[in-house]
Amino acid sequence: MDLSGKVAIVTGSGRGLGLAYAQRLAAHGAKVVVNDVDAAVAEAAVKSIGGTAVAEVVPVGTSEAAQALVDRAVGEFGRLDVLVNNAGILRDTTLWKMTDQQFDDVITTHLRGTFTCTRAAAVRLREQGEGGRIICIGSPTGQVGNFGQTNYAAAKAGIVGMVRTWAMELARARITVNAVVPVAATAMTETLPFVKPYIEALRNGEELPPFARRELGFGTPEDAAGLIAFLASDAAEGITGQAIGIGGDRLALWSHPTEAVVEFADGTGWSADAIADVWPDRFAPSQQTVGQQLPEAPQ
Numbered sequence: 001m002d003l004s005g006k007v008a009i010v011t012g013s014g015r016g017l018g019l020a021y022a023q024r025l026a027a028h029g030a031k032v033v034v035n036d037v038d039a040a041v042a043e044a045a046v047k048s049i050g051g052t053a054v055a056e057v058v059p060v061g062t063s064e065a066a067q068a069l070v071d072r073a074v075g076e077f078g079r080l081d082v083l084v085n086n087a088g089i090l091r092d093t094t095l096w097k098m099t100d101q102q103f104d105d106v107i108t109t110h111l112r113g114t115f116t117c118t119r120a121a122a123v124r125l126r127e128q129g130e131g132g133r134i135i136c137i138g139s140p141t142g143q144v145g146n147f148g149q150t151n152y153a154a155a156k157a158g159i160v161g162m163v164r165t166w167a168m169e170l171a172r173a174r175i176t177v178n179a180v181v182p183v184a185a186t187a188m189t190e191t192l193p194f195v196k197p198y199i200e201a202l203r204n205g206e207e208l209p210p211f212a213r214r215e216l217g218f219g220t221p222e223d224a225a226g227l228i229a230f231l232a233s234d235a236a237e238g239i240t241g242q243a244i245g246i247g248g249d250r251l252a253l254w255s256h257p258t259e260a261v262v263e264f265a266d267g268t269g270w271s272a273d274a275i276a277d278v279w280p281d282r283f284a285p286s287q288q289t290v291g292q293q294l295p296e297a298p299q
Contacts, residue, residue, distance in 0.1 A: 004029035012087030014041035024225035060113035110155035131174030167241030176240035183247030217250030
């Protein structure tokens with residue numbers, strides 16, 4: 001999986017998943033622009049990678065920040081080949097307590113930041129005329145929802161929706177666009193009750209049990225980094241518009257939303273009473289759950 005000669009931007013790559021992505025891309029030969037809002041954190045990340053990385057300290061969200069990242073890649077390394085949209089924050093609270101600012105902060109970083117960075121990267125990649133790779137980071141919360149994460153769920157669902165559109169719009173330019181849906185031990189997952197014991201185990205230097213790595217698909221950030229390197233490579237040339245899950249020992253392809261049940265009226269449309277008549281037998285059995293449906297841990 002040789003990425004020699006390729007240049008990548010990884011937003012939010014000072015720590016956690018983003019750092020693992022940047023390190024893995026560099027390990028396969030890519031030059032990397034590391035991004036974080038904390039200069040000390042960004043520089044530490046660059047040092048951990050070595051001479052093939054530089055830092056661009058800027059909060060992702062605005063068009064100016066996106067252009068600064070692209071300009072840094074081109075200015076330092078002469079080109080751009082890969083963008084990984086990873087930057088994100090959490091402002092968790094229930095709907096009735098969530099403020100406008102909490103909603104806007106998450107949407108700005110995740111959704112607007114993914115849009116502005118992808119737009120800036122797409123302009124450069126189309127100018128180069130040699131194709132490229134855009135990898136956007138989703139979440140199980142965006143796929144199925146999660147209590148207390150209105151803002152985050154909206155942003156992550158929106159990212160996957162944009163990925164499907166961009167895959168069509170950029171196909172002629174040979175630019176692939178995919179979403180990765182990772183699950184890993186990071187600062188953004190340590191508050192989830194069902195993974196707290198496993199995060200504690202990792203902190204203590206213990207190995208995760210097969211249940212965590214397989215059934216929960218939960219592991220370290222490094223466990224998720226191989227998928228990023230793969231999607232950035234020439235081997236993934238024919239993959240675009242997909243949402244791919246990764247975590248622990250689990251690799252999964254998410255389906256697109258699709259109609260589960262279809263019924264037709266007899267030329268008069270559907271009245272409320274007609275829907276009430278048909279729903280229990282035809283639609284109710286196919287209603288879908290919300291939230292992650294997790295298996296019980298073995299006793």
